Amino acid sequence: MTPPDRDSDNRRAQLIKGLAEMALLAVLRDGPRYGLELLERLHQDAGLAVADGTIYPLLHRLERGGRIVSDWRTETDNGRPRKYYSLTPSGRAELVAMLDEWRALRRKLDRLTDGGPR
Amino acid sequence: MTHPAEIATARDAHRLAAYLRDLRWALSALPASDRDEIVAETRSHLLDRVAAGAALDSALAALGDARDYARPFVDSYRRHAALAHGRTREQLALVGERIASSARAAWTALLLILLWAPGLALAGTAIVKLRHPEIAGLWVGPRRLFVGTIDDPTLARELLGFWIFPVAVVALVAAWILTRRLLAAAVRRLGAAR
Numbered sequence: 001m002t003p004p005d006r007d008s009d010n011r012r013a014q015l016i017k018g019l020a021e022m023a024l025l026a027v028l029r030d031g032p033r034y035g036l037e038l039l040e041r042l043h044q045d046a047g048l049a050v051a052d053g054t055i056y057p058l059l060h061r062l063e064r065g066g067r068i069v070s071d072w073r074t075e076t077d078n079g080r081p082r083k084y085y086s087l088t089p090s091g092r093a094e095l096v097a098m099l100d101e102w103r104a105l106r107r108k109l110d111r112l113t114d115g116g117p118r
Numbered sequence: 119m120t121h122p123a124e125i126a127t128a129r130d131a132h133r134l135a136a137y138l139r140d141l142r143w144a145l146s147a148l149p150a151s152d153r154d155e156i157v158a159e160t161r162s163h164l165l166d167r168v169a170a171g172a173a174l175d176s177a178l179a180a181l182g183d184a185r186d187y188a189r190p191f192v193d194s195y196r197r198h199a200a201l202a203h204g205r206t207r208e209q210l211a212l213v214g215e216r217i218a219s220s221a222r223a224a225w226t227a228l229l230l231i232l233l234w235a236p237g238l239a240l241a242g243t244a245i246v247k248l249r250h251p252e253i254a255g256l257w258v259g260p261r262r263l264f265v266g267t268i269d270d271p272t273l274a275r276e277l278l279g280f281w282i283f284p285v286a287v288v289a290l291v292a293a294w295i296l297t298r299r300l301l302a303a304a305v306r307r308l309g310a311a312r
Binding site for chain 1: 124169186195
């Protein structure tokens with residue numbers, strides 16, 4: 001792999017990581033979810049192919065930062081406990097701030113790429 | 119040997135146990151409660167993947183090597199602990215490890231060197247001044263200003279005299295305070311970038 005390819009991969013990975021964090025908090029806005037459920041929602045609904053090995057460290061970091069909390073629940077489908085994550089008030093506030101930033105950035109990029117009025 | 123209903127073969131049960139054992143080992147820097155939680159959640163994830171029809175090998179491959187998978191957990195814990203307890207040595211180690219891969223870490227290291235250079239030069243010169251007061255100090259000559267010793271004291275004028283002692287202490291204390299702030303900010307930003 002040539003260095004420009006690697007740079008491009010790194011940029012893409014960083015961008016997806018930031019977007020994944022926002023999308024993950026947005027999914028949790030609807031209610032508690034466990035890791036695999038979050039992965040599938042991100043993949044199916046947002047087209048974000050977050051790696052299995054990436055989501056759990058991200059959840060761990062968000063939990064350590066107080067954005068989300070977790071609890072183990074035993075579901076009826078298989079009787080095994082799963083770790084469910086929910087938004088905290090701080091996570092909800094962070095999501096609102098991230099969405100504001102994202103919308104402002106998207107508007108500017110749309111104007112730039114579509115050549116519309118500034 | 120008994121194993122979860124989702125795991126159909128003894129080979130898979132063995133592979134799962136081996137992966138979780140490697141993961142536990144790779145997470146040994148974490149407190150036991152965190153380690154147990156991560157291992158339990160990883161096990162739950164793998165069993166869910168297999169229950170949904172995936173082969174255990176592909177579910178393991180998707181997580182990656184246990185050591186690589188463990189690394190971000192460990193890094194995050196070390197950053198958090200270094201910040202929460204204000205441990206300068208740990209913060210310095212984290213910045214040091216990232217010098218080659220992070221411009222922020224490299225700039226922080228450079229700034230730290232610049233921060234400590236005057237204080238250390240003054241302190242070293244002050245120690246020499248205890249034994250050789252006539253040749254050690256802060257000198258201003260025809261072309262330059264420097265801290266240290268001089269062979270011929272008639273060629274330059276010494277500015278501080280024995281004030282070099284308190285000035286050195288102030289410079290070192292200031293460097294220490296700024297180091298603490300700079301390191302904490304750098305470690306916080308290094309964490310945000312991951």
